[in-house]
Amino acid sequence: MTSKLLCAAFILAALTLSITFSLQPDQQKVLLVSFDGFRWDYLYRVPTPHFHYVMKYGVHVKQVTNIFITKTYPNHYTLVTGLFAENHGIVANDMFDPILNKSFSLDTMNIYDSEFWEEATPIWITNQKAGHTSGAAMWPGTDVKIHESFPTHYMLYNESVSFEERVAKIIEWFTSKEPINLGLLYWEDPDDMGHHLGPDSPLMGPVISDIDNKLGYLIQMLKKANLWNTLNLIITSDHGMTQCSEERVIELDQYLDKEHYLLIDQSPVAAILPKEGKFDEVYEALAHAHPNMTVYKKEEIPERWHYKYNTRVQPIIAVADEGWYILQNKSEGLMLGNHGYDNALAEMHPIFLAHGPAFRKNFTKAAMNATDLYPLLCHLLGIPALPHNGSLSSVQDLLRPTAPRTVTHTQSPPPHHGSGKPGEHEQESNAYFIGVSLDTYCPVKYQQVFT
Ligand SMILES: [Zn+2]
Numbered sequence: 328m329t330s331k332l333l334c335a336a337f338i339l340a341a342l343t344l345s346i347t348f349s350l351q352p353d354q355q356k357v358l359l360v361s362f363d364g365f366r367w368d369y370l371y372r373v374p375t376p377h378f379h380y381v382m383k384y385g386v387h388v389k390q391v392t393n394i395f396i397t398k399t400y401p402n403h404y405t406l407v408t409g410l411f412a413e414n415h416g417i418v419a420n421d422m423f424d425p426i427l428n429k430s431f432s433l434d435t436m437n438i439y440d441s442e443f444w445e446e447a448t449p450i451w452i453t454n455q456k457a458g459h460t461s462g463a464a465m466w467p468g469t470d471v472k473i474h475e476s477f478p479t480h481y482m483l484y485n486e487s488v489s490f491e492e493r494v495a496k497i498i499e500w501f502t503s504k505e506p507i508n509l510g511l512l513y514w515e516d517p518d519d520m521g522h523h524l525g526p527d528s529p530l531m532g533p534v535i536s537d538i539d540n541k542l543g544y545l546i547q548m549l550k551k552a553n554l555w556n557t558l559n560l561i562i563t564s565d566h567g568m569t570q571c572s573e574e575r576v577i578e579l580d581q582y583l584d585k586e587h588y589l590l591i592d593q594s595p596v597a598a599i600l601p602k603e604g605k606f607d608e609v610y611e612a613l614a615h616a617h618p619n620m621t622v623y624k625k626e627e628i629p630e631r632w633h634y635k636y637n638t639r640v641q642p643i644i645a646v647a648d649e650g651w652y653i654l655q656n657k658s659e660g661l662m663l664g665n666h667g668y669d670n671a672l673a674e675m676h677p678i679f680l681a682h683g684p685a686f687r688k689n690f691t692k693a694a695m696n697a698t699d700l701y702p703l704l705c706h707l708l709g710i711p712a713l714p715h716n717g718s719l720s721s722v723q724d725l726l727r728p729t730a731p732r733t734v735t736h737t738q739s740p741p742p743h744h745g746s747g748k749p750g751e752h753e754q755e756s757n758a759y760f761i762g763v764s765l766d767t768y769c770p771v772k773y774q775q776v777f778t
Pocket residue numbers: 363364398399400518565566
């Protein structure tokens with residue numbers, strides 16, 4: 328190995344070390360915010376100055392691949408566990424577990440049975456086991472007892488509690504005598520209005536503007552509490568939304584005798600439990616019933632969905648094409664917007680933005696997986712990550728490199744690298760930092776090493 332190569336290897340190792348070292352204590356605060364159903368391109372539908380403010384002084388990921396099925400509870404549990412649905416066990420908003428012989432239903436808010444949640448351990452529990460405290464304002468699952476624990480502070484779910492009240496609780500917990508290091512904040516829109524109006528409706532413009540104003544309010548309150556520059560704010564969502572229509576409805580009653588099966592979950596992924604001895608009959612009747620519906624026996628579910636290896640996935644699933652709706656019959660009515668479809672579809676993808684001392688500034692990344700958020704959160708909080716399906720190295724480029732603690736620099740780094748509290752108008756100078764590190768370890772210039 329030439330001296331140049333040896334030198335490059337040493338530099339890369341040193342840079343890796345510098346990134347994987349834990350952050351300064353005042354950098355270890357995280358507020359994770361979810362605006363339910365905020366599709367990735369809503370950012371550009373109408374002016375969203377507050378979202379763009381976060382993008383300018385923070386990071387933005389353009390394409391986030393969430394998990395199948397692209398529903399609310401499965402994806403919110405992925406964000407806090409890093410697991411696919413088949414691994415965390417929240418496989419749908421409406422489920423039946425044949426071993427527990429119990430049902431889980433978002434429609435009836437019958438979601439408080441701990442056993443449904445305990446195939447995984449969410450980050451607030453791991454955070455608290457590491458000696459920290461967490462606070463949750465309505466994030467799905469945070470008012471459920473999981474592995475005998477709740478978040479240190481939490482609010483019982485009540486959709487009539489205003490955004491401002493939820494923000495006030497979060498600020499109170501971050502600024503109390505024993506401050507939390509992890510906050511989770513959830514808001515129901517633009518999902519609710521997206522279902523009601525359909526995402527193509529021009530009336531969605533004011534809905535998106537309202538969310539932007541809510542983000543502006545959150546930023547204002549964080550600044551007032553002196554948290555804006557010390558807290559890592561991550562803004563994301565669970566899924567997008569696509570336009571549906573009364574002309575694109577698949578009625579199961581047209582093909583199946585409803586006495587032969589139970590419909591556990593409906594559109595766009597119908598979860599079908601045939602009654603005893605009726606599997607073949609149900610499958611054959613459904614398999615080629617409609618050109619816009621693909622029917623899978625459980626074992627045939629595509630591997631890329633990471634969806635088949637869980638007892639709560641029913642023996643047959645029928646998946647609608649984008650924009651199509653599966654109903655038992657039309658008397659049930661449909662929503663003009665829906666989600667839950669294939670997670671490869673762009674319209675199912677959410678947003679991802681972040682701002683804070685750990686993040687780079689004015690940095691755009693092309694793509695990430697929703698499962699990568701969990702190891703990133705664990706890294707930011709300085710806590711051990713449990714086994715997960717994500718990758719910290721895939722998202723590490725979102726982070727500012729931190730100064731190695733065990734190395735004496737032969738020249739001083741730029742002042743803001745040591746402070747941990749970047750000012751609002753500082754420019755990202757990652758290239759300069761690499762240059763400093765190279766100068767520290769090796770006499771060659773980085774242009775020579777990496778060309
Ligand atoms: Zn949702």
